[in-house]
Amino acid sequence: MKAVSTILGLLLIVTMQAQDEKLPYYEITEESEVYTAGTVAARVIDGLGFRYYWATEGLRDEDLAFRPSDMARTTEETIDHILGLSKVIVNSTLKKPNVRTEEEKLTFAEKRKQTLINIKTAADILRASEDLSEYKIIFKNDKGTFEYPFWNNLNGPIGDALWHCGQVISFRRSSGNPYNSKAGVFVGKVRE
Known part of the structure; x- marks a missing residue:
């Protein structure tokens, strides 16, 4: 019985790792x-995707609940904010306005996956683009519609x-769970 439990446990770990590796940005593509302009902007966003993947990989419940001070967000609140920023980035590339709505409740795994998909979608669109001026950030609310040029994406939501x-990495270190140091941000690959 103990052997069956061990085997089932190992299968679960392998299955979870296989699912995780199917998410974009385990490594950056060539x-x-x-x-x-499009390939450079896409590469910046790819760098964000790689960093986010490894900043959030293997976070535990205690990591998500960690708050460095009463004045700071928790790690999970920071992840929620990054998800929101990824929506602004992808909506710009999809030429969709950002409209505040009631957010559905997602699990951490769902937030992580959606953020990575948003980042990958935006990068892929930009990679094929010649003219970034068409990708405006549009905010729409009851006071009107406000447009900003793609430049604001660079110093705004992407930056x-x-x-x-970086905060997520710092928080997870503080909660006793450092990120995988084999994830090399310089080359966008995982060292063996």
Whole structure:
């Protein structure tokens, strides 16, 4: 009976790892052979995806609940914020306005997956683009519609999401669960 439990436990771990590896950004795809506005912007977003993947990989409940001070967000609240930023980024590339709505409750795994999909979708659209000026950030509310050029994506939601990935890594270290140091952000690969 003990052997069956051990085997089932190992199968569960292998299954979870296989599902996790199917998410985008376990590693960054090969770089483009040409430099265009679209390929450069996509590579910046790919870097965000890789950092987010490894910042959030293997987080435990106690990591998600960690808050460095009463004035700070928890790790999970920070992840919620990154999810929101990823929606602004992908909506820009989909040419959709950002409209505040009541958010559905998602599990951490669902938030993580959706954030990675949003990031990958945005990067793929930009990679194929020649003209980034068509990807405006649009906010729509009861006071009107507000548009910002793609430039604001760089210093706004993309830069902010990168900043917060660093916070998640810092928080998880503080809660006793450092990220996988074999994930090399310089090359976008996992060292063996």
